[in-house]
Amino acid sequence: MSLDSRSFRKALGCFASGVTVVTTLIPGSNDPVGVTVSAFSSLSLDPPLVLFCLGNQTSSLESFKSFGHFAINILSEHQRDMSIRFASRNEDKWQGVNWTKGASGVPLLGGCLASLECSLSQVVDGGDHKIFIGKVERITHQEGGSPLIYFRGSYLELGPPSALAEII
Numbered sequence: 001m002s003l004d005s006r007s008f009r010k011a012l013g014c015f016a017s018g019v020t021v022v023t024t025l026i027p028g029s030n031d032p033v034g035v036t037v038s039a040f041s042s043l044s045l046d047p048p049l050v051l052f053c054l055g056n057q058t059s060s061l062e063s064f065k066s067f068g069h070f071a072i073n074i075l076s077e078h079q080r081d082m083s084i085r086f087a088s089r090n091e092d093k094w095q096g097v098n099w100t101k102g103a104s105g106v107p108l109l110g111g112c113l114a115s116l117e118c119s120l121s122q123v124v125d126g127g128d129h130k131i132f133i134g135k136v137e138r139i140t141h142q143e144g145g146s147p148l149i150y151f152r153g154s155y156l157e158l159g160p161p162s163a164l165a166e167i168i
């Protein structure tokens with residue numbers, strides 16, 4: 001890499017993002033897998049498409065490529081522990097986690113701001129990551145609540161929404 005990778009990471013960390021846990025099932029065994037991902041974005045409204053990026057070294061990469069469905073679970077400010085758990089290499093990430101199966105079987109985590117159940121449309125090479133593009137098939141979301149934020153390598157919480165409304 002020609003530019004200094006530490007500076008590159010630091011610069012990218014200036015872009016504040018929400019935090020998601022992307023989930024799917026291992027084809028065959030149907031065991032759940034999940035990974036903490038901040039590289040998530042909406043892509044298209046019509047058709048409704050979203051994308052997320054997963055490192056090529058991620059242990060569950062092949063499951064995301066082959067199961068054909070995944071869920072994006074958008075974490076609330078109360079789910080910092082969930083983010084840490086699904087970013088770990090712990091073998092037993094799912095112990096004690098409250099989740100249900102969506103219509104396609106993919107795990108939907110309890111307590112999230114929203115869960116988007118998607119069918120996989122495309123996987124695109126992106127350097128040392130893969131870009132997963134999915135069509136949103138079903139949505140569950142809660143009214144209100146604030147997101148977990150990731151910024152410069154730390155978790156942050158937004159102030160109450162009323163504080164933003166006053167500025168606008």
Ligand SMILES: Cc1cc2nc3c(=O)[nH]c(=O)nc-3n(C[C@H](O)[C@H](O)[C@H](O)COP(=O)(O)O)c2cc1C
Nearest residue numbers: 036037038039053054055058059060087088089150
């Ligand atoms: C806040 C946060 C955001 C992350 N975002 C991503 C991401 O967008 N893509 C990615 O591949 N890994 C991301 N990671 C790292 C993965 O969650 C971590 O490498 C995970 O352990 C990989 O799953 P595995 O243990 O099953 O390989 C993030 C970690 C944290 C804490």
